[in-house]
Amino acid sequence: MTRYTAATDAPASLIERVRSIVDTQLAPLTGAIDQEGFYPRDVLHRLGEAGAFAAAVPHTHGGLELGLATQIGVISEIGRECGSTAFLAWCQSTCAHYLRHAMNAPVREQYLGAVARGELLAGTGMSNTVKHLAGIENIHLKARRDAQGYVVSGALPWVSNIGPDHLAVVAASVEDEGYVMFAVPCDAPGVTLRPCPEFSGMEGTQTLNIRMKDVRIAPDQVLAHPEQFADYIATIKPGFVLAQLGMGFGIIDGSLRTIRESNVATSHVNRFLDDQADDLAREAAALRANAERQAGLAERGAATQIDVLRLRLAASELTLRAAQSAILHAGAKGYLMRHPAQRRLREAVFVAIVTPALKHLRKEIHALEQADARAEAA
Amino acid sequence: MSRQWMCGPCGMIYDESAGMPEHGIAPGTRFEDLPDDWECPDCGVGKADFYLLPE
Numbered sequence: 001m002t003r004y005t006a007a008t009d010a011p012a013s014l015i016e017r018v019r020s021i022v023d024t025q026l027a028p029l030t031g032a033i034d035q036e037g038f039y040p041r042d043v044l045h046r047l048g049e050a051g052a053f054a055a056a057v058p059h060t061h062g063g064l065e066l067g068l069a070t071q072i073g074v075i076s077e078i079g080r081e082c083g084s085t086a087f088l089a090w091c092q093s094t095c096a097h098y099l100r101h102a103m104n105a106p107v108r109e110q111y112l113g114a115v116a117r118g119e120l121l122a123g124t125g126m127s128n129t130v131k132h133l134a135g136i137e138n139i140h141l142k143a144r145r146d147a148q149g150y151v152v153s154g155a156l157p158w159v160s161n162i163g164p165d166h167l168a169v170v171a172a173s174v175e176d177e178g179y180v181m182f183a184v185p186c187d188a189p190g191v192t193l194r195p196c197p198e199f200s201g202m203e204g205t206q207t208l209n210i211r212m213k214d215v216r217i218a219p220d221q222v223l224a225h226p227e228q229f230a231d232y233i234a235t236i237k238p239g240f241v242l243a244q245l246g247m248g249f250g251i252i253d254g255s256l257r258t259i260r261e262s263n264v265a266t267s268h269v270n271r272f273l274d275d276q277a278d279d280l281a282r283e284a285a286a287l288r289a290n291a292e293r294q295a296g297l298a299e300r301g302a303a304t305q306i307d308v309l310r311l312r313l314a315a316s317e318l319t320l321r322a323a324q325s326a327i328l329h330a331g332a333k334g335y336l337m338r339h340p341a342q343r344r345l346r347e348a349v350f351v352a353i354v355t356p357a358l359k360h361l362r363k364e365i366h367a368l369e370q371a372d373a374r375a376e377a378a
Numbered sequence: 379m380s381r382q383w384m385c386g387p388c389g390m391i392y393d394e395s396a397g398m399p400e401h402g403i404a405p406g407t408r409f410e411d412l413p414d415d416w417e418c419p420d421c422g423v424g425k426a427d428f429y430l431l432p433e
Binding site: 128137138140154155156157158194196197209211 | 386387388390417420421422423426427
């Protein structure tokens with residue numbers, strides 16, 4: 001296909017290109033992705049050529065400069081058909097997001113263009129760090145200074161969209177200094193990739209266990225040094241969280257389709273279910289409008305953390321309700337492995353457990369509310 | 379008394395009575411007696427990320 005022309009693109013034409021790839025190339029693979037763990041590498045490259053990971057990347061780095069809201073829309077368009085591939089699109093575009101905002105130019109210049117175009121596939125291994133920073137778990141990668149760079153050891157249980165010729169973007173604690181965030185080619189000396197125990201869904205995301213033993217990280221691989229990390233994580237986190245909304249919106253759209261198709265045959269009984277299509281669609285539209293607002297604020301550095309987290313939580317909850325309603329509308333046939341409703345349910349649960357998980361969001365929101373209450377009382 | 383330890387990140391269970399003969403850990407090996415650099419065979423985290431399960 002013809003590569004997109006960065007300077008003349010518009011959100012609608014990007015979405016149309018993505019839709020065409022989804023309908024013709026991705027839709028036939030959804031069964032293999034879900035049930036055989038097929039990793040849709042070629043589809044990712046085609047999506048990259050179409051600009052699907054570059055919506056929020058500036059023209060100066062070959063991106064479309066259409067904004068984070070458009071990137072959310074792209075991920076949603078993919079998720080309408082396949083939640084697993086929507087997650088891969090999130091991984092890829094979020095790595096581009098990290099690189100775009102990298103505090104150090106060399107790593108950005110080296111990787112951003114290739115990641116944004118989908119030529120270099122990339123996984124984000126930031127789940128552990130984000131949970132660690134929220135007081136949920138220990139950090140698993142440890143670094144020590146070495147000349148101008150670092151030496152890193154440890155393991156991350158599961159990182160998606162990685163492989164021997166992929167890039168991973170991860171973070172490690174640096175003794176008493178804080179954290180360093182860096183890019184590392186997955187075939188770098190000291191990096192080992194191992195299979196994970198089988199998941200109940202999302203098996204086509206090439207999610208692997210990554211282990212590091214004395215991996216040397218040169219300065220030109222560093223996105224943020226310890227003294228830059230606090231500002232950096234505050235900059236990237238809203239985009240990290242908000243782009244995940246696309247996965248939820250896509251699964252909700254797919255679930256609404258199942259509900260409407262099911263009603264063709266059994267609306268006379270489906271009307272007794274709690275979550276009807278019109279109600280779900282109305283709630284989803286409200287979340288999408290809020291997502292557009294928050295994405296705009298995030299790009300201007302003006303998003304409020306608690307609003308972003310509340311929106312992400314609401315999207316998780318609605319995605320669960322929509323997917324459950326879809327299978328209840330479908331009835332017994334929705335329980336067949338060939339029916340999308342059961343896959344949607346597993347994908348929806350993923351949206352609620354991927355970092356930041358539903359429980360994580362509630363914990364962080366609670367902490368922020370408590371802090372606000374203390375500030376008001378003082 | 380045999381005890382079970384759970385890996386926090388991935389949920390893998392280390393059962394002291396069973397050990398892990400396939401990984402060179404004899405049945406009956408207490409968790410405390412595993413090498414300090416022992417790693418979860420499924421996800422690679424260290425002993426500090428394991429939790430003793432209640433009986």
